[in-house]
Amino acid sequence: MDAESRFVSVNPFACELTGYHADELIGKRMDILLSVASRIYFQTHIYPLVTLYNSANELYVTIQTRQRVPIPVLLNAAAHTHEGQLLIYFTFIPVHQRRLYEKEILAAKKAAEDALLRNDELLKLQQRLEQHQAEQDRQLSQLQQRNNELEQFSKIITHDLQEPLRKINVFAGLLDNEQPDALTSMGNTALTGIGKASSRLRTLIGDLQLYFTLTSQQAEIESIDLQPVIEDISQEYESMGVHFDLKPLPTVVGNREGLTSLFRHLVDNAVKFRQVGDTPAMVRVSGTVVGHNSFRTTPDKYNYVDYARITVSDNGIGFDNQQRDEVFRILKKLHPRTPGMGLGLAVSKKIVELHNGQISAESAVGKGTKITVLLPIA
Amino acid sequence: MLTTPLSATSQSVVDRYNVTITGQGTQPMLFAHGFGCDQSMWRFVAPAFEASYQVICFDYIGHGRTSMDAYNRERYASLHGYAQDVLDICHALDLHDVILVGHSVSGMIGALAAINEPDRFSRLVMVSPSPRYMNDEGYHGGFEREDIEELLDTMDGNFFGWATSTAPAIMANSERPELGNELGLTFCHTDLEVALQFAKVVFYGDNRKDLPKLQTPSLIIQTLEDIIAPVEVGDYMANHTPNSTLHVIDATGHCPHMSAPNETIQSIEQYLRQLN
Numbered sequence: 200m201d202a203e204s205r206f207v208s209v210n211p212f213a214c215e216l217t218g219y220h221a222d223e224l225i226g227k228r229m230d231i232l233l234s235v236a237s238r239i240y241f242q243t244h245i246y247p248l249v250t251l252y253n254s255a256n257e258l259y260v261t262i263q264t265r266q267r268v269p270i271p272v273l274l275n276a277a278a279h280t281h282e283g284q285l286l287i288y289f290t291f292i293p294v295h296q297r298r299l300y301e302k303e304i305l306a307a308k309k310a311a312e313d314a315l316l317r318n319d320e321l322l323k324l325q326q327r328l329e330q331h332q333a334e335q336d337r338q339l340s341q342l343q344q345r346n347n348e349l350e351q352f353s354k355i356i357t358h359d360l361q362e363p364l365r366k367i368n369v370f371a372g373l374l375d376n377e378q379p380d381a382l383t384s385m386g387n388t389a390l391t392g393i394g395k396a397s398s399r400l401r402t403l404i405g406d407l408q409l410y411f412t413l414t415s416q417q418a419e420i421e422s423i424d425l426q427p428v429i430e431d432i433s434q435e436y437e438s439m440g441v442h443f444d445l446k447p448l449p450t451v452v453g454n455r456e457g458l459t460s461l462f463r464h465l466v467d468n469a470v471k472f473r474q475v476g477d478t479p480a481m482v483r484v485s486g487t488v489v490g491h492n493s494f495r496t497t498p499d500k501y502n503y504v505d506y507a508r509i510t511v512s513d514n515g516i517g518f519d520n521q522q523r524d525e526v527f528r529i530l531k532k533l534h535p536r537t538p539g540m541g542l543g544l545a546v547s548k549k550i551v552e553l554h555n556g557q558i559s560a561e562s563a564v565g566k567g568t569k570i571t572v573l574l575p576i577a
Numbered sequence: 578m579l580t581t582p583l584s585a586t587s588q589s590v591v592d593r594y595n596v597t598i599t600g601q602g603t604q605p606m607l608f609a610h611g612f613g614c615d616q617s618m619w620r621f622v623a624p625a626f627e628a629s630y631q632v633i634c635f636d637y638i639g640h641g642r643t644s645m646d647a648y649n650r651e652r653y654a655s656l657h658g659y660a661q662d663v664l665d666i667c668h669a670l671d672l673h674d675v676i677l678v679g680h681s682v683s684g685m686i687g688a689l690a691a692i693n694e695p696d697r698f699s700r701l702v703m704v705s706p707s708p709r710y711m712n713d714e715g716y717h718g719g720f721e722r723e724d725i726e727e728l729l730d731t732m733d734g735n736f737f738g739w740a741t742s743t744a745p746a747i748m749a750n751s752e753r754p755e756l757g758n759e760l761g762l763t764f765c766h767t768d769l770e771v772a773l774q775f776a777k778v779v780f781y782g783d784n785r786k787d788l789p790k791l792q793t794p795s796l797i798i799q800t801l802e803d804i805i806a807p808v809e810v811g812d813y814m815a816n817h818t819p820n821s822t823l824h825v826i827d828a829t830g831h832c833p834h835m836s837a838p839n840e841t842i843q844s845i846e847q848y849l850r851q852l853n
Contacts, residue, residue, distance in 0.1 A: 202836065203829055203830070204830060235721075235724040236725070238804050239720075239724075239804075240613075240731050240732065242804065243805070243831065244613040244614065244765060246831075247614040247765050247832060247835060248765045250832070250836070251618065251620070251835075258735055260731060261727070261731065301734060302734075305733055309733070489692055489693050489790075490657040490660075490693075492657070492661075499652075501649060501651040501658060503655040503657040
């Protein structure tokens with residue numbers, strides 16, 4: 200055969216076995232004599248092997264006669280250069296009987312291997328199960344402990360912190376109602392300061408409460424077309440001179456209120472951290488469906504399923520990309536002078552995690568930020 | 578070339594996938610081998626790019642000289658597991674602006690990687706790719722389910738064939754002295770268990786729905802006669818993949834990078850020139 204796998208010469212035995220005349224085969228590609236499966240095997244393994252290694256030995260393939268009768272053969276191949284032309288010599292012998300024996304041996308081997316593999320897997324599973332049970336019990340106790348703390352914390356926030364705040368407001372109100380000249384100008388400035396600070400404190404408490412109660416809500420899950428959700432949000436911001444580039448978005452499964460709040464936070468961030476100057480704020484939202492491992496924390500566990508991947512990117516001020524994980528931490532503010540409490544991305548992350556999704560950020564200072572969200576699809 | 582020493586995690590990825598890095602350029606060109614062989618199949622093509630690129634080759638787990646320890650049946654039950662290999666290598670070596678060259682199934686693996694992390698790849702070159710190997714209503718892939726079952730049988734029957742192709746290469750070929758120097762290298766070695774699972778994932782798989790999602794500009798190299806990825810499949814790929822260029826080259830068979838390396842190199846060079 201030549202380098203293109205075309206027959207150059209065929210011996211009489213091969214002709215007799217396959218039912219072809221030699222001149223019918225010469226110039227044809229090797230494939231004509233192979234079963235379909237053996238063609239794949241030839242192209243993916245034997246051909247590379249002979250080309251790289253110049254020989255291939257004891258390979259089992261099935262050849263096909265003119266009448267399409269399959270004949271199992273053992274194939275050897277060797278490549279030599281003859282008068283400047285690469286020639287590959289293929290020799291084969293039919294192995295009907297041997298193949299039958301082999302099949303039986305293989306079947307027995309396969310059965311034994313399957314049993315072993317199953318046994319092995321069962322043992323591993325059992326081991327893992329025991330580990331998991333111990334691990335789970337530990338985690339459960341920790342979770343209970345944390346849950347108790349959170350409940351207490353929530354109570355502190357809603358009542359114990361609100362109450363003094365309310366009182367500060369009442370007393371500040373009393374002062375405010377005094378005669379205009381009752382306070383010195385310093386006193387008046389201090390009063391305004393108290394008003395601002397307590398109003399910030401009220402927002403902070405409200406946000407914290409929202410953040411910590413996100414988990415406990417029994418959320419209603421439904422199929423949600425994200426397109427109108429994002430369109431509604433973008434309309435609110437378009438009036439503020441923000442430009443939007445919205446691409447078609449996939450339908451996801453989740454809680455409508457939660458996801459609306461998620462994308463409002465993301466768009467709000469994009470707008471909040473816009474560039475100062477002439478560059479108009481531009482927010483791009485696009486989505487696609489990608490395969491992703493559904494195991495998020497267990498190492499070496501894989502189950503690839505489809506997720507909707509939504510990206511929200513902006514041309515804003517951006518941040519140092521090394522802080523891409525920290526931006527999701529609660530009360531983490533990278534830009535101290537911008538409005539807000541540093542809860543937006545923490546809340547976003549929490550909503551995404553509650554949906555068994557994933558969220559990540561990528562950013563470059565002066566260029567903008569891209570938030571990528573993976574959410575389960577219908 | 579890499580100038581800074583690799584971190585421990587990066588080194589472990591380099592070892593795991595038997596990553597080899599050559600070339601004088603800075604832009605990375607990552608070569609992914611197809612089903613049934615290992616990175617040695619790029620030896621006629623990859624060196625041509627060493628002058629202008631950072632040339633990176635690797636073996637999938639269970640292929641070539643990789644260790645089987647990292648094989649995970651769950652991970653490799655999906656082409657996404659293989660796409661993650663490509664991404665893991667990109668992360669470990671901190672590769673950006675990558676030109677990914679994938680043969681056969683690695684064309685689709687590369688596409689999945691580029692769909693997952695579009696920002697990391699600048700170009701995708703797919704040599705003899707196919708989104709689905711089995712025929713379907715209104716689609717000609719080239720094979721029926723029985724053919725694939727027979728292939729698995731053939732591979733099973735070739736246990737010794739697949740295993741012994743690891744034998745040290747002892748060659749006396751005056752035309753290609755470079756091959757003779759590589760005694761002890763393995764050629765097209767594939768672990769049978771890995772190859773059988775890979776074959777099932779590849780040949781029973783269907784990635785047609787992924788093609789429209791690929792935004793990275795891509796080159797599809799198609800040969801005139803290829804039973805594994807016939808001309809119809811090349812056309813289908815080109816018609817369903819945005820930003821793709823179909824190049825039918827004057828070559829036959831499924832491995833133009835071995836049977837017609839010059840045509841393959843020219844096709845890739847021409848494509849990269851056009852876009853630059």
